[in-house]
Amino acid sequence: MTQPRSEEPAAGLLLEAFDPQLFRENSESALGRLEKHLSDLSIRGLELIRPAALTRAAQALMAPDSDQVNPFDEERLGAILDLYIRTGIPVHSPGYMGRQFSGVVPLSGVVDFVSSVVNQPSSFYEAAQLPNVAEQLMAGELNRFIGFDPDRFTMVTTSGGSLANLTALLAARNDKYPDYWAEGGSAVAGRPRPAIAVGADVHYSVSRAAGVLGIGEDQLVKLPLNDAKQICMEQAPHVLQAAESRKLKVFCLVASAGSTSLGAFDPLGELADLARRKDIWLHVDGAHGASLLVSDKQRAKLKGIEKVDSLTWDAHKMLFVPAPCTLLFYRNGEKGQGAFRQQASYVFDEEPDIYTDLDSGSKNFECTKRPMIMPLWTLWSVFGRALFAEKIDYLCDLTAQAHQVVEQEPDFDALHRPESNILCFRYRPSDLIRADETHRLQVAIRNRIKRQGNFFLSKVNVDGVAALRVVMMNHQITVEHFRMLLNEIRKVGEELLHG
């Protein structure tokens, strides 16, 4: 190992590793591979590799003696990149219908590349000037479709929907129980227990947040769903009433705008009215579905959104940028400042000024935060809203057609009329009647199809019985691809039943 001296810049290995020319060569090498990857639109699912085998393959790519100086080895890097790209779910392939993450708009990946190299942590204006300005601009653009009072609302980016949901629930907790932050759980000793009402299908991050925040998972009040798997407005008031008589104080209600399981939209306007009557904070987990707001054709599914208190919106789902890029909106900006309350002299300035006004460190959980807004703001600035609206409309339309196809097949059951781009269904030929058999068959079908590697879909339990689930995130998919998937499901199902 060369001995570094600080009278002159470090030499040797460091000079090589930080050499701009090597950076160019490595980038070209990655770029060639990525371009090829993006050009491959063949129909394929996942090549699932046994972890032990993949571990051996990965180990073989590591420099043999990590303690020695290892000069740069182009072949080693190439093999690592190849293995990395090859073993991921091919999100750009028409065979991928399985999850809520998507192939990103390629330009957003390029902007993220810039972020990775220039390294501007964005919780503070001085470290990331343009990202902080872009957040404000993007917030204004998107709020046009939400409809909060432009002078009062606020938006902050954070690292994923789970963190946004936690942050919103924290703002709600601190708003309704101002002493909780300093005193902890004993702030409510002797009073009804704080509780959170949720749709029965709410994302697991919400019950996780209840566990994290000291509310307790047992204090989740589950609101029943109607046939469309939306919160049932006939039953909701009674369930809230019953909770009160069990000495629970529901201070927050979490609705879904695009539930994870089925993409169902809760009736936001009616829930907002109910919440306001009962002085409850209404948070909407729109991680998946809030993006429908940017489409003139889909926006009505979030009718009433302007009346809610807070909204989680994952741009890394239906706005097709690299993960994570989550936007958390508050109708009342001041309350958004209440999630965290602190001072630290090395980051928060004593006297706020025009620069620190734009700091988000007091509104988001992270100290070091990726400038995640930049890929989104750049796409919006370059292509405009039309890019997103066009893709979202295509995907929702495609899913509606897929639903029609399922309806026409006697050996398939559609479980709902899709409201967005998620469709759940079961393969259930007439000779299959018992629920437990149906359940096991769907699980077995999903696993076998995953292993065969032509398609990638997911499964979800609906009313306790497994269902097959497609999430249409890729505009390269046509209804013809979906028919091919159904044929493969039927074939696999028949093999499993009779083979």
Place this chain on the structure above:
Amino acid sequence: MTQPRSEEPAAGLLLEAFDPQLFRENSESALGRLEKHLSDLSIRGLELIRPAALTRAAQALMAPDSDQVNPFDEERLGAILDLYIRTGIPVHSPGYMGRQFSGVVPLSGVVDFVSSVVNQPSSFYEAAQLPNVAEQLMAGELNRFIGFDPDRFTMVTTSGGSLANLTALLAARNDKYPDYWAEGGSAVAGRPRPAIAVGADVHYSVSRAAGVLGIGEDQLVKLPLNDAKQICMEQAPHVLQAAESRKLKVFCLVASAGSTSLGAFDPLGELADLARRKDIWLHVDGAHGASLLVSDKQRAKLKGIEKVDSLTWDAHKMLFVPAPCTLLFYRNGEKGQGAFRQQASYVFDEEPDIYTDLDSGSKNFECTKRPMIMPLWTLWSVFGRALFAEKIDYLCDLTAQAHQVVEQEPDFDALHRPESNILCFRYRPSDLIRADETHRLQVAIRNRIKRQGNFFLSKVNVDGVAALRVVMMNHQITVEHFRMLLNEIRKVGEELLHG
């Protein structure tokens, strides 16, 4: 807007935006700019722009009518990228000595670029096979320097040090109060209040976590520091005792390995012994300083680390990869599983198998998680440990020399002998005696130097009085650059005092 039809793939704007050839052109354009940026080693600080002016500049770059179809405009993209790069802190310049984020090793940015495009969320093995395997391999590599039992420890990546600290405190809370997750704060009703002991200089994310978790910020027990700003082992037992008599039950103690303010290392071995005697979970916030473990020369500063319960380690600080990349280690892997407790049928499989064994979704907060290990694992695989050790040794050595320089200047006070790469000092000519004057002068110096734009440094309060703070993250800096900074400080200071 073209009307999308789902009988054939979407056309028009989408075809253009997803065109691999356009992706190549955009990437080349970004790459050229980044290469130039990395090649510019001129001495400069930050060009701080008034937010209103920057907002106007950014707005002018947005497509004029977002609702119209905007065909791709190369010039617009170029101007956005130029503005983005120009307005960040030039972390590769020798003028940057201000914060704990650094210029990344360029190759790690390239790998992060691949992550941005291939989009493999890494909480689940099936979605990100290689990242999950790489996490295990990297955990093993780094644990060689920690020394936990290889068969028992576990490591999980998470989005930043604040989230890692929260997760570790949650594991501690759930370990010591198993009913807390389900019951919330009432699980401890009638018992001594749960409390967390911290070094008085602990990072703000820890007191934030106490507020978040329902422990309450008031239940932080602050342990006094010695002259070196480490937790004082003479006083710690008495302070813990005093807390008990105030009906507090300290269940967790948080030490720092590299405090944010001064880079001080708490005595981990002694703290571990104390914690074990009192059945307290010992968490170490090594966000900044854990990386010193990979250097043979620096490792001793974390003596005793093998006895602690959990450790936060930010690879995006002293391992020089894009943010965020935080590693959270647990000595006892089973307890690391206790931070979160849940099932969700759409992500967690009912029957664990060899594939789901590698899922991290039950151990980390995020559902969608960036495959943040890949840049680090690739650097380690290609260059080996020597790259990191060489850079860390250089930076610590440089900081020690900077300290000597300050000691030799009669108008400067060094506030400590640096243990790592952070040095705090004050400009205090002999005619400046009162503490409040000294405080105001440091703040004013820091602000003016920031605005002048030749150097970027930070400030921190030490014993209630502002100090100037340099963090040496850039191996392009020599002691000569530091002398230049001191000269500029002196000049600015004299202007402020007498000008």
